[in-house]
Amino acid sequence: MSTAVMDSPSISKGSWADWLRELGFLSRDKTVLAAIGLLFLLSAVSVVVGVLRVDAQTQDIAAMISADAADRAAAQAPITDYGDAGYYSFYVTYDAPKPLAFSAMGQRDTAPYLKRIRLLALEGQIYHGESPNPLLAQIGSLDISFIAAYLLPLILIVLLYDLKASENTAGRLVFLQSMPNVWSKLWAPRIVWRGALVFMTIGIPFSVGAFISGASIGEVLSGLAGLLLTTVFWTALVSLIAMRAWSAASIAAALIGIWLTLNVLLPALVQNLVIPTIEGPAGADISLVQREAVNDAWDLPKSATLDPFTALFPEYAIEEKLKPFDWRWYFAFQHMGDVAASDLSSAYLESIRERDRIAGLTAVLSPALAIQRYLQRLAHTDVTAQLDYDNAIRNYHAQLQRFFLPLIFGDADYDAEVIKGAPAFNGD
Template identity: 30%
Template sequence: MLLFKLECMRLFSGKINKLVLILFVISGVFAIYQGAQGYKNIRIDQYKSKIVFQKEREHVTQRESLPEAGSLAYYASAPTKWQLSPWAALFVGESQSSMVATKIRATALQSQIFNRETVNPSQQRTGGLDLGFVLVYLLPLVIGIMTVTLISDEQHAGRWRLLNALPKSAFSQVCKQIALRFAVIWLLVLSLLVSAALLLSLPFDAAFWVVLLATSVYMLFWFSAAGLIMSFGKSSVVNSLAYLSSWVLFAMLIPGAVHLYLSSQFHSEAPLKMSLEQRMVLNNGWDQDQNKQAILDEFLQHEPHWQETAPLGDAFEWKWYYAQQHMSDLAVHDLWLSFVENHQARYQQLQNLSLLSPALFFQLQLNQLANTSSRDHAEYQQQIVDYHKEIRHFFYDYLFFDKSISKDDIDNFILFAPSDKTQRKSDTLTIWHFAMGTFVIFVIMMFAVTRLKQLSPT
């Protein structure tokens, strides 16, 4: 117990160690606060979209005479919702720079998804600090500063030979020092997670323990890297530079190289092409008055449920307008499928290549847990596609069968129902990747332990 107290005093007596731990805690607290504010703003945007739509619907139903169905379909912007996990307040992922409450009408779909700004530049924060950033990038630096010079400091102070002369070997003492530092940092991480869970009302469910387990394994990697560097018996300067170089390699260079590679291999201009081609199809449709019936007939081949509609007359009719809108979607359907397949292939390749960098892999897993990954955003877009189809079919009955719309019909307008993925289980491939990464970390740790045992006292 006395030796443990002495080690604790040595650990917290150094100004650098105390400063690093204080800055780490402050960064974590600030990241939790900023992430909570960002998540709050997201929820407010989603709530506002829902309330505005309800008010618009109430305004329409209070009118003495209702607008025709085509006009309602044009102006009815139904809100959608990217269903994020509450953990999105800590791991923002793609939610910071993507639309989370897209409004959808019965008009052409692709222009609504891509032909808009994803964020408001005037409200975009400079940079982004969340708890994920603190854990992925700052935590390894804290570990390195407090650990990587343990042996070299003992050698410089002339205590290394004395430690080797004690009944308990120097290796045993170094292991205790490393274990103490691991425990202190782990407790700080646990405190941050518990505080975040209490402040944000996050449940202490499986997700909480998965985050804690993943963080613990991530810490083991960097402690193993520090131990391996120390085992070569170099000076403090060399050890510090070696550890910093490994941090730059695994946290910056490899993830940057992976994203550059994926950008070159899966570069897609499909969104731009879809927006332009769809706009051209729509514009050309207005110049082809003599082909309006042909466009409607082609539309009915794809939508045979409304085959019994009356032929078009000379005057403007809404059913031709929405038929033309849908045909513009079909004109870019192959580009949309190519975009989806390209995105899926890119994400799968990213998952595989993330094994090259513990930092990248750890960050991806945190984003997946919070439903803020690029895969979750792609699933949200697919939900928008499905909901757009429901909206179209809702209005088609009134447009193609000349049915009058009533106030009850407006009240029964179908609303967007997001899929709840907060309890989504990890897929088999992710579990396999995690197990493989843990095994590699265990091998590195065992190799570092073996080298530390063989370290000469000279």
């Protein structure tokens, strides 16, 4: 980057003139304009892509809700028994995107945001198809969080790495350093203007996307605060190195090394060396245990299922002798399948939380992880949000049980209008 030529009369002007002079130099610096233009273009594209993806997910959810109701109505039309209704009726659950989801897609890239469940054993339904897209998990999305984490610091390196070295190469450094108040008159305006331009270049597209998506003022300001803090950190770090009495090539190499270490190598080491040491079952293991418990129940005496079930739900005790197949026994062993997998499920959730906690500790040392996790938290696309969705599914399944089981275990005649009163998923 070629830095604007400084002349001695301009150094002696007042403070406002110093800042305006530097802004004028920036407006004519082709390197600055190219770097800022590239960052703005990528930020704008990421916002457009993110808003369109979130809109597509919103439409998918709306379409699924509509199709789910029609499918359930068709499935229930010939039904004459509450047990059949519980077995054949599917109910949609969804994780609706929040306004800032466009800026940090997070877990929405790799985890389902739509699932249809029914009254059967739940754990297998939750973890069915949980495997993430490995390519997306590796490279992430081109969203604001990615740009702020990886591209923003590179742009600042381009704009500031030869802050001092270029003046030394041009033979002006000794003269400039002999001038009074050189920091406030020269270096501070040059550093601050570049940092401010970078912040505005990513902050403006983010703000536009946030308002289009319906984010609140508080959410927008919180997101801008994270972007500002990231910009200030990298501006200060790059400027600190750039002010060293080194060659431009040495400074650039040092800054790229720092960027690689903080943003790539450290997270990779934690991901590949530390997190794998946190042992825990996989979702497939939970599904397998639950499925085996359900399948084994077919070959066991009915009392092996009903005794532990009625110990949990004494109100559903059965006095009469059951037929070879009875819906009450069937849904009892479905529930006991979930009970059999409950310890494994708890261990799985604990391992996920622990891995996320370790990643959070790493974020203290990695600015890239820090801003990504911060924006994902604001956007409700982080690991916690995904676990909250799974818990919402569990709560909803429990609501369906409280609705259906009294009907299945009761002796009232089947009424199709009653089934239509089944609770709908509301995300809680």
